[in-house]
Amino acid sequence: MSFWPHLLLALLEGTVTAFVLALTALGLSLVFGVMRIVNVAHGEFFMLGAVLAWFCANLVGTPVAGFLFAMIAAPLVVGALALAADRLILRRIDYHPEGTIVATIGLLYIIQQAVLTLYGPDARPVAPPVYFTLSFPWFGYSGYKLVVAAMSAILLAATWWLLARTTLGLYMRAAQQDLEMAQAFGVPARRVYAMVFALGAMLAAVAGVLVVPIQQAHYLMGLDPLLLSFIVVIIGGLGSLKGTLVAAFVVGISDGVVSVFFSPTLAKIVATLLVAAVLVIRPGGLFGEERA
Amino acid sequence: MAAMAAVAPLLETEALCKRFGGLAAVNEVDLHVAPGEIRAIIGPNGAGKTTLVGMICGRLAPTSGRVLYRGREITAMRPWERLMQGIVYTFQVTSIFKGLSCYENVALPAQRGLMRGFATRLALGEQLVADRVHAALDAVGLAGAAAQRADALAYGHQRLLELAMALAAEPQLLILDEPTQGLAEGEIAQLCELVRAISRRATVLVIEHNMPVVLALAERVTVMDSGRIIAEGTPAEIERHPDVQKAYLGR
Amino acid sequence: MSGRATSRVLIVHLAVIALLFLAQFALPAYHHTNVARIMVLAGYALGYNILLGYTGLMSLGHAMFFAAGMYGAGLPVYYLGLGAAGALAAGIAAGVLLAAVFGLIALRTSGVSFLIVSLMFAQAFYLASLYFNEITLGDQGFILSGHLAPLEFGGASLGFHEPAVKYNAALLLFAASLLLSLGLRVSPIGRVLIAIRENEERTRLFGYDSFRYKLLSLVLSGGLAAAAGASYALLFSYVGSTFASILFSIYPLLWTLLGGIGTLLGPLVGTGLMFYLVDVASGMTSAYLLVVGVVLVVLVLWFPQGILGTVRAKWLPWLP
Numbered sequence: 001m002s003f004w005p006h007l008l009l010a011l012l013e014g015t016v017t018a019f020v021l022a023l024t025a026l027g028l029s030l031v032f033g034v035m036r037i038v039n040v041a042h043g044e045f046f047m048l049g050a051v052l053a054w055f056c057a058n059l060v061g062t063p064v065a066g067f068l069f070a071m072i073a074a075p076l077v078v079g080a081l082a083l084a085a086d087r088l089i090l091r092r093i094d095y096h097p098e099g100t101i102v103a104t105i106g107l108l109y110i111i112q113q114a115v116l117t118l119y120g121p122d123a124r125p126v127a128p129p130v131y132f133t134l135s136f137p138w139f140g141y142s143g144y145k146l147v148v149a150a151m152s153a154i155l156l157a158a159t160w161w162l163l164a165r166t167t168l169g170l171y172m173r174a175a176q177q178d179l180e181m182a183q184a185f186g187v188p189a190r191r192v193y194a195m196v197f198a199l200g201a202m203l204a205a206v207a208g209v210l211v212v213p214i215q216q217a218h219y220l221m222g223l224d225p226l227l228l229s230f231i232v233v234i235i236g237g238l239g240s241l242k243g244t245l246v247a248a249f250v251v252g253i254s255d256g257v258v259s260v261f262f263s264p265t266l267a268k269i270v271a272t273l274l275v276a277a278v279l280v281i282r283p284g285g286l287f288g289e290e291r292a
Numbered sequence: 293m294a295a296m297a298a299v300a301p302l303l304e305t306e307a308l309c310k311r312f313g314g315l316a317a318v319n320e321v322d323l324h325v326a327p328g329e330i331r332a333i334i335g336p337n338g339a340g341k342t343t344l345v346g347m348i349c350g351r352l353a354p355t356s357g358r359v360l361y362r363g364r365e366i367t368a369m370r371p372w373e374r375l376m377q378g379i380v381y382t383f384q385v386t387s388i389f390k391g392l393s394c395y396e397n398v399a400l401p402a403q404r405g406l407m408r409g410f411a412t413r414l415a416l417g418e419q420l421v422a423d424r425v426h427a428a429l430d431a432v433g434l435a436g437a438a439a440q441r442a443d444a445l446a447y448g449h450q451r452l453l454e455l456a457m458a459l460a461a462e463p464q465l466l467i468l469d470e471p472t473q474g475l476a477e478g479e480i481a482q483l484c485e486l487v488r489a490i491s492r493r494a495t496v497l498v499i500e501h502n503m504p505v506v507l508a509l510a511e512r513v514t515v516m517d518s519g520r521i522i523a524e525g526t527p528a529e530i531e532r533h534p535d536v537q538k539a540y541l542g543r
Numbered sequence: 544m545s546g547r548a549t550s551r552v553l554i555v556h557l558a559v560i561a562l563l564f565l566a567q568f569a570l571p572a573y574h575h576t577n578v579a580r581i582m583v584l585a586g587y588a589l590g591y592n593i594l595l596g597y598t599g600l601m602s603l604g605h606a607m608f609f610a611a612g613m614y615g616a617g618l619p620v621y622y623l624g625l626g627a628a629g630a631l632a633a634g635i636a637a638g639v640l641l642a643a644v645f646g647l648i649a650l651r652t653s654g655v656s657f658l659i660v661s662l663m664f665a666q667a668f669y670l671a672s673l674y675f676n677e678i679t680l681g682d683q684g685f686i687l688s689g690h691l692a693p694l695e696f697g698g699a700s701l702g703f704h705e706p707a708v709k710y711n712a713a714l715l716l717f718a719a720s721l722l723l724s725l726g727l728r729v730s731p732i733g734r735v736l737i738a739i740r741e742n743e744e745r746t747r748l749f750g751y752d753s754f755r756y757k758l759l760s761l762v763l764s765g766g767l768a769a770a771a772g773a774s775y776a777l778l779f780s781y782v783g784s785t786f787a788s789i790l791f792s793i794y795p796l797l798w799t800l801l802g803g804i805g806t807l808l809g810p811l812v813g814t815g816l817m818f819y820l821v822d823v824a825s826g827m828t829s830a831y832l833l834v835v836g837v838v839l840v841v842l843v844l845w846f847p848q849g850i851l852g853t854v855r856a857k858w859l860p861w862l863p
Contacts, residue, residue, distance in 0.1 A: 038655055092844055097655060098601055102800065103843040105793055109836030116830045223789070227666060230659055269670045272663040279660050280651050349748060375750035389741040400738045403731050404750040416731050418549075461749055 005138035006260060014256020016145045016214075019152035020207050022248035024225050025232035026159060027203035029244040032233065034176045034196045037090070037100040041107040043226025045082065045201040047219065048111065049074045049208025050126075051119050054217040057126050063213075067129035070209045075202035081111075082201035086194045095193070108222075115219040123221075128213035148210045155206060156245070162199075163241070172196055227268075228255075231275040300363060302327040302495050303348065303465060308357035310343050317343040319519035320357070325465075330487065330496045332510035332527075334503075336539055339516040341499045342384055345467050348497075349381035350374045361465070375404070378464025382454050382471065384499070390443040394434060394453055397442050398425045401461035428460040432486060448475045455486065466490060467497045472505055484509055507531070515539065549729060552863055556725055559808060560718045567710045577822070579710045581815045582717040583774050584794075588802070588810030589720045590767025591795035596805035597733060598760040599740030603658050603792050604665030605768050607645075610672065610787035611637040612769030614679065617782035620690050627694050627703070631773050638769020639762055646761040650754060665792050672784040684783025687776060709778045716774045717811070720767050724807055727763065728863050736760050768795075790832075797835060800842050803852030807863050812850055 028042045052074040057066035085107055093099040132143035163169035171192045174182035183189050207225070215221065232251050236243030251271060258267035303325040310318040318340040325331050333341050346352040348359055350371030359367045361377060369377075380401075389397050402424040407413050429435050432452040437445065442453060451474065458466060468487070472480045480502070487496055487509055500506050506513060506527060513530040515523040517539040523530060530536055563582065570578060587609055594600050615637030619625035625633070649660045673681045693702040701708045727733045738746040739753050747753050776782045785791065794817075795810075802813025817838070824831035842849065848856055855862045 038659075089840060089844065099843050099847070101601070101655075101658065102796070103840055105796075106836045106839030106843065109832050110840070111836075113830035113833035113836060117828070117833075121829070227662075230662070234656075234659060263674075265670050265674045269667050269674065272667040272670070276648070276660045276663045276667075279656050280648050351744070351748065370752065371747050372750045372752045375748060381748055383745075387742060387745045389738055389745070391741055392737070396734070396737075400734055400746065401749040403734065407731055413732055414726075414730050457749070 005136070007257070008136070009139060009141070010257040010260035011253065012141055012145070012256075013260060014253035016149050017256050018249045018252025019149040019156075020211055021225075021228055021232060021252045022245050023152045023155055023207040023210075024204050025229040025236075025244050025248050026156065026241065027200035027207075028229045029233045029236070029241055030172070030196055030203075031200040033241065034172050035095055035193050037095050037097060038104070039197070039200065040101055040104040040226070041085075041111060042104075042200065042204055042229060043222030043224070044108050044111040044115075045078050045204040045222075046208040046211075046225045047115065047217075047222035048078050048081070049205030050212040050215070050217040050221060051115055051208075051219070052077055052205070053209040053212045054119075054124055054126050063127040064129040066126075067209070067213075071206065074209050075205045078205035079198040079202040082198045083194055086197045090197070091190065091193075112219055112222065119217075119219060121219065123216040123218035125216045126212045142214070144213060148214065151210055152207070155203070159199075159203065168192075168195060224268075227272070231271050234275045235278050299326050301325055301360075302329075302362060303497075304360040305344075305348070306358040306360065308344070308347060308359065309355045310340075310347060310352060311355045316519050318347070318354075321516075321519070321521055323514065323521070325495060325497060327495050328491065330491045330498065330509055330511050332506045332513045333497065333499045333516060334501070334506055334513060334530075335516035335522075338518075339539075340519040341516055342469055343519075344516070345381065345469060345497065345499060349379055349467055351381070375461060378462065378494075379467070380458045380461045380463035380465070381467045382458050382469060384469040384473070386447070386450050386454050388442050388450060388454050388457065390441075392442060393438065394429065394440055394442055394445070394456075395425055395438040397453055398428050398457050398460045401457050402428065405462055424460055428456040431459055431489070432456040433482065448479045451475060452479075452483075455483075459490070463490075463494045465495045465497065467499075469499045470501060471498065472500065472502045480505060551861065552725070552729075555862070556721060556807065559811070560714070560721065563714055563717070564711075567707070567714075572706070575706055575710060577818065578815075579706075579713040580775075580779065581811075581818050582713040583771050583778065584798070584818070585811040585814040586716050586720040586774070587768050587771035588795045588798040588814050589717075589724050589807075590764045590771065592799045592804065592807075592810050593724060593727065593736075593767065594760055594764040595796070595799060596809075597728065597736040597740065598757060600653070600757065600760070601658050601796070602661040602764075603789070603796070604645075604661030604663075604668075605764070605795050606787050606789070606791035607665040607668040608638045608642055608765035608768035609772035609775075609791065610668065610784070611641045611765075612772030612774075613776045613782050613786055614672070614772075615769065616773035617685070617687060617776040618678070620687050620777070621685055621782070624690060624692070626692055627777050630691075630777060631770070634773025634776070635766055635770050638772065639766045641769075642762045642765025643758070645765070646758040650757050650761065662789070662792070665787070666789065669784060669787040669789070672787050679782075679784060681784050684781055684785075687780045687782065691777065691780070703778060703780070712778055713774065716770060720770065721807065721811075723763075723767070725863065728807060732756070732759070793835070797839060799849075800847075801838060801849055803849030803855065806849070806851040806855060809849055809851040816850075 024046055028039065031037060031039050053070035056070035056073055057063065060066040060069050089103050090100060093103060128144040130144055130147060133140040134143050134146065163172060171187045174187050175189060175192050179189060228251065232247045233244055235251065236247030255267045255271060258270060301324040305321055305323040308318060308321045309316060321344055335341055343352065347354045350369065354367065358365055361379065366374060399421050403416060403421050406416055406420055429438055432455050434449060434452055434456060442450060445453060451471065471483055475483060484505060490496060498509065510527050513525065513527050514521055515530060515536050522535050522539060523533045566578065567575060591605050594602055612634035616630035616634030619633055620630045645664055649657060652660055672679045688704060691703055693700045703709065735746065735751050735756050739756055743753050772786065798813035798817050799810050800813065801817055802809030802811065820834050821831055824834045846853060
């Protein structure tokens with residue numbers, strides 16, 4: 001294949017990556033923006049979504065039914081787990097920044113090793129709910145991947161609607177702007193925090209469900225999305241949702257291009273060094289407000 | 293007056309400005325402080341007093357203008373270098389090392405003057421430091437508190453601790469930002485005594501809201517409002533000044 | 544600290560070193576090597592403690608310094624036949640250099656940003672070690688035992704495979720790291736680092752360039768970590784990229800927290816305890832890292848001061 005078709009393939013791959021990454025990173029960004037904490041276990045929520053999707057696929061007959069069941073069940077289960085973690089751990093330490101980091105690292109290992117115990121060390125495939133190929137003159141492209149992109153876009157829009165048009169969203173935005181002020185106006189801070197944390201986890205879980213027919217479900221698959229989400233959130237700006245979305249596309253597409261033309265490992269090296277560079281030059285990220 | 297004009301000022305600012313976005317917190321301020329003075333800076337809240345001294349001690353970089361100390365321009369000098377020149381600042385909201393003992397709090401500034409060169413950064417005769425620490429704690433009346441944790445002290449005593457720390461830093465220009473805030477009557481009197489004693493060795497710049505303290509302590513008063521100096525003179529002159537009364541009453 | 548207090552502190556720490564020396568004659572073979580490993584890894588934790596415990600900067604990237612030491616020592620031995628002393632020096636130099644470069648770039652950030660930058664740098668280092676696997680042999684790694692010449696010391700030839708050599712070399716490294724940390728702790732520089740941790744702006748306004756002090760702290764921290772990495776390669780003969788992974792950056796945080804941040808002997812206690820906890824757990828299940836997770840959560844919720852931190856707060860306030 002010559003250059004241009006390669007580039008087209010790279011752009012397609014990059015776009016799909018970008019959409020899924022946007023969904024995953026949005027969860028992390030919301031949690032940081034509203035609660036001012038970093039959830040290091042975020043990637044494990046993604047992994048749980050994928051693993052639960054595998055369980056759903058095995059319980060139910062057809063791939064389509066399995067997929068739909070997973071899209072509903074996985075976020076609910078993961079959301080419940082997140083609520084529990086918030087109640088039992090994060091609230092107890094009053095969302096102290098460094099304490100939360102250490103606690104969520106602990107949570108990462110607890111979730112990861114629990115999955116290892118219950119699901120095993122193998123990577124297992126999940127059949128996509130729909131299977132069709134888009135035929136380009138130079139290559140065939142998996143139709144499901146484009147479905148993933150489309151569904152991610154819908155979910156991103158739904159999240160935007162939640163934030164911009166509902167009371168809960170209003171509370172979240174108020175808490176992000178100025179928590180004390182919001183509380184003075186009657187916003188129930190603790191409950192909002194719990195909801196935000198659950199929402200962040202659910203977004204990651206849904207991304208995992210969407211992605212699992214493309215990758216496979218494996219107990220270690222949470223690390224890469226975590227690191228990529230960090231990269232996106234930092235470059236886009238800690239606390240800026242618009243920045244997260246823009247950065248997801250920048251990172252996703254460049255990751256796609258570098259991976260196809262060079263190697264995935266090199267793509268990751270470049271991305272990690274890029275985020276370090278951004279943080280150093282513009283500590284607030286490209287769009288974010290300056291925060292320590 | 294003539295005598296004072298003949299002595300070169302210790303501290304000068306020339307057209308000093310600090311803008312935050314569209315707001316000029318400090319607007320073209322020309323300040324001249326003579327050596328050995330006790331100068332009070334007063335003004336309503338938001339007048340720019342803390343911002344002004346922030347640019348003098350190095351916490352903030354000015355938007356434009358110059359700061360001169362002993363005739364040398366120090367506008368670009370970093371905060372730690374200014375300390376070595378003798379410019380010492382105590383915060384409006386007490387800023388100490390809460391989790392450390394009072395001894396350790398005062399030891400940090402005390403040791404700075406002894407750290408000259410590589411060897412003294414690695415190891416210092418602890419007795420040298422201890423002498424300085426105890427002298428500073430004695431001067432503010434906290435002699436017995438050396439072993440106590442700083443956050444175990446009452447608020448007023450924490451303010452005194454910060455003053456002891458400032459003394460241990462061997463100030464030539466001591467900048468006190470609302471030192472009497474949160475102090476009881478007796479403590480205020482004690483503080484005034486202390487400031488008078490300090491001014492025998494150092495120049496003192498005090499931001500204050502407490503007018504009796506200003507009248508008792510200050511030799512000259514600078515009045516600020518909305519980022520500018522609106523009046524300067526002796527405490528008695530300032531008390532009678534119509535613009536000053538307007539600035540305070542107009543709030 | 545007064546003269547009397549310093550002597551008391553010094554005695555306690557020298558006693559610990561002496562006890563470790565004597566222990567080698569009482570320990571059965573299995574534990575003998577374990578304790579040697581623990582001492583080297585405790586050096587890594589001591590390095591980490593200088594940055595977190597004294598200076599208040601949390602890093603999630605220290606594995607890159609450990610690995611810089613490991614590769615800095617291991618690669619010359621493997622490919623060039625360099626001797627142990629030279630390899631150790633090369634490893635430490637690699638770590639110090641990396642820490643200096645990293646610090647100059649990353650210390651412009653603080654708090655969460657610094658944490659993430661350190662994580663990113665370390666991850667880039669790890670990925671690079673995999674990317675260049677013709678040289679580093681990546682995950683699989685390589686063994687030094689055919690390549691490392693025994694140490695010629697006073698006429699005797701000390702092979703690194705001998706348990707006594709391993710143990711005493713590890714003890715020597717640990718003792719050096721411990722005494723260096725102690726010296727730093729009681730020095731004027733140590734006082735500044737702690738002040739920076741407690742209130743950086745106040746420290747700057749009392750005459751200290753906090754950036755320079757943080758950089759020094761990072762370089763010392765990275766140097767000690769690299770010394771541990773280099774020693775690990777030389778004494779236990781294996782060099783591989785797992786030591787550059789994120790888990791290996793989390794370990795010193797875990798060990799230091801468990802033992803007590805900001806205490807001198809805490810890292811040793813934490814490393815030893817966790818080593819055995821993981822050892823026992825891995826005999827029971829392949830999901831032994833669960834222990835890591837549980838300990839971290841328990842520490843954060845109920846024992847943030849760690850073991851020696853709690854001991855110090857309750858009974859021994861003079862313990863550094």
